[in-house]
Amino acid sequence: MNEHLLEIRNLGKVMPAATNQAPVPVLRGISLDVARGEFVAIVGPSGSGKSTLLYCMSGLEPPTEGTVRMLGKDLAALDRRAQARLRRDHVGFIFQSYNLIPSLTAAENVALPARLARRKTDRARVDSALSAVGMSGQARQKPGTLSGGQ
Ligand SMILES: Nc1ncnc2c1ncn2[C@@H]1O[C@H](COP(=O)(O)OP(=O)(O)OP(=O)(O)O)[C@@H](O)[C@H]1O
Ligand SMILES: [Mg+2]
Structure with a gap:
């Protein structure tokens, strides 16, 4: 294509x-x-x-x-x-004001589009996406406990 x-x-x-x-x-x-x-x-x-x-x-x-x-x-x-x-x-979209879902963890926020598409969450892919931006240690934290950059 x-x-x-x-x-x-x-x-x-x-x-x-x-x-x-x-x-x-x-x-x-x-x-x-x-x-x-x-x-x-x-x-x-x-x-x-x-x-x-x-x-x-x-x-x-x-x-x-x-x-x-x-x-x-x-x-x-x-x-x-x-x-x-x-x-x-x-499309992957990172908003200037983030628009993360506050009640979901970082990993759950990453997986949200797949969930909305009713696709099986690929845990390894979510982990590798978080790890690519140095956030392996924050996967289970909610947005309210993350820094602005994270
Ligand atoms: N809903 C709105 N109603 C009226 N004017 C708006 C609206 N949204 C944005 N603007 C105006 O449109 C212009 C462009 O805004 P925009 O948010 O696209 O800028 P930007 O380049 O993303 O700026 P920044 O680097 O600060 O994020 C600005 O002058 C802003 O005041
Ligand atoms: Mg802008």
């Missing part, structure tokens, strides 16, 4: 206006292809729209303009469930 993982064309996002405020244009005319195996870093000053771009390219926020194709599928043509399935199966 040589299709692009992501094909973004002329993406634009204007945040709706708050009361008595003008709408906020955040993204304009962004086109980007990401190929299989490619590493891409999006860099820019605080407030320049990096998080908004990531939300739009994963379907978490609808763009105001342009198209996003993930694995060849136009996100706008998929309903929310289909979009969520695509993300669950193919």
Whole structure:
């Protein structure tokens, strides 16, 4: 397969206006292809729209303009469930504010997408993911007892 993982064309996002405020244009005319195996870093000053771009390219926020194709599928043509399935199966997302589930341990948080997909949890894979980021010793701790970086 040589299709692009992501094909973004002329993406634009204007945040709706708050009361008595003008709408906020955040993204304009962004086109980007990401190929299989490619590493891409999006860099820019605080407030320049990096998080908004990531939300739009994963379907978490609808763009105001342009198209996003993930694995060849136009996100706008998929309903929310289909979009969520695509993300669950193919996207790893670390939010700026983490969004970990506080009642689950670190290992259970790592395994959550597989659980939502009703797949058998591969304990060795969870352990190796935690170990890759130096967190073997914290597998059974809940997010509230972890450091910011952990
Ligand atoms: N819901 C919203 N309504 C209005 N404006 C918003 C909203 N969310 C973000 N913005 C504005 O959009 C711009 C881009 O925000 P965004 O969070 O994408 O920036 P960022 O590049 O991720 O910044 P940082 O490096 O600080 O994380 C900012 O000016 C922000 O104030
Ligand atoms: Mg951000």
